[in-house]
Amino acid sequence: MPRPPVTSETFASPLHDRRAAAWLGLSLGIAFTTCFLTGLLSHLIQYPPGWFAWPARPAGLYRITQGLHVATGIAAVPLLLAKLWVVYPSFWSWPPLRTVTHAVERISLVPLVGGSLFTLFSGVANIARWYPWHFNFPATHYWVAWITIGGLVAHIGAKLPVSAEVIRRRRPADAPADVEHAGLSRRGLLGAAFAASGLLTLVTLGQTLRPLDRLGFLAPRRPKNGPQGLPVNKTATGAKVVDAANDPEFRLTVKGRGVTRPLSLTLADLRAMPQHEAVLPIACVEGWSSTATWSGVRVRDLLELAGAKKGSTVRVESLQPRGAYRASTLNEHHAADVDTLLALDLFGEPLHIDHGFPVRLIGPNRPGVLQTKWVTRLVVK
């Protein structure tokens, strides 16, 4: 086979080295594992299998796990780009496949590199609400994350001996302390990559951490920006519910197999019931969150009035004619929690229609997409 004009030896920079690769690799391993576990958790909460019952407490837990998911993904962007640059000469290694293990290692890199770039790119595009594709984002991001993490496991198995050795030995005996050349040192390269990572965290974290809002130059959201000082993902117009939500004939019904006294309540009936206040965050899967003061009727009071058994689960349905998030389920913990409300008011005023007027669900420790708006029906199972 003739030797190609470009091989790994073409790349002269001494910064393409194993120590930089090992440190970046270790950081990315931690970041991707964090993203995978928090993402898996968010998936289980939204599509719970029988054995999984997400608790209602602590109320702000999902805000933290999902905020961490998005923040870690953002922080990983510069680390991944730097890592790929450092190891780039290996892409041109010659001969391309030397031994069986070398072949297995390299083939596993295709799903790892493609999957890493894809999950980070699609995640960033999603928080920017940009969808230059036709597939469904959550489902595709989720399955490609499995492919990526599988590639990562194989890669760690291949690289652990060399990386551990390089990290353990502070300074290899057979090599100079650091590269002597005019440009950036290895430390400088790692410093720049970690600085970029920290900087992106600093300028985006304000979307969930209010004290950093002023520095949130690239944050996709501001925690107080929206009707009634709270952000909105889906507007009433977008959800096609404006007429139905303003209809004076609006009724909230409570029915289903678990109910002995079905209810049909007007907005005035709901206002006449005991009102309760709860201070709870809207914690979006996109990583932004914002705390608000809600008041309305406890779901457990309605269930009791309808004669539902303790420990019931409830399907909460919206006026929305269609869409993946037109309904959500309250498991036994969420249905029974004192802070799980059908809210009528936000910060002491009737809900803005974009926040779910006349009635919306708000409960502790739930992803924003499961805080169903424009609620018209509770189906008790």
Added chain:
Amino acid sequence: MTPGDRHKEEAPPGRLFWPAAAVGWVVMTIGAWGLVSDPHKTRPAESIRFVVGAAIVHDLLLAPAVILAGWGLAKIVPERARGPVQAALIVSGMVALFSVPFVRGYGRVSTNPSILPRNYGGGLAVILAAVWVIAAAAIARRCWRSRA
């Protein structure tokens, strides 16, 4: 570590190589299986094109462009300024790349002002200005030191 070091004959695979490869390929198969078994949502033909395309765009376009730019830069920028300029370019390039969908505002909807509410172009300019002020300070310090 010298550049030649990375071309050494690699060490024999560690004890974890084959177990990790086996587990990794099982997990990758779970992912691929999930992807193809929900085709209405995941559109496998398109999503696989994106995954492989991302690797190709990076390996054949982005990385070579960055490496060529770095190579050219080393020829132009005087030695004393090279380190800070390289670091500032790395940080600037990464932040700018991340900011593209925000600055371009692809996701903006006229009916929902709470989506992408900021002036992201202005924000990016502030960040880049801060990065280059720090780089300029580092260069100035180097010049001052070498004179002293």
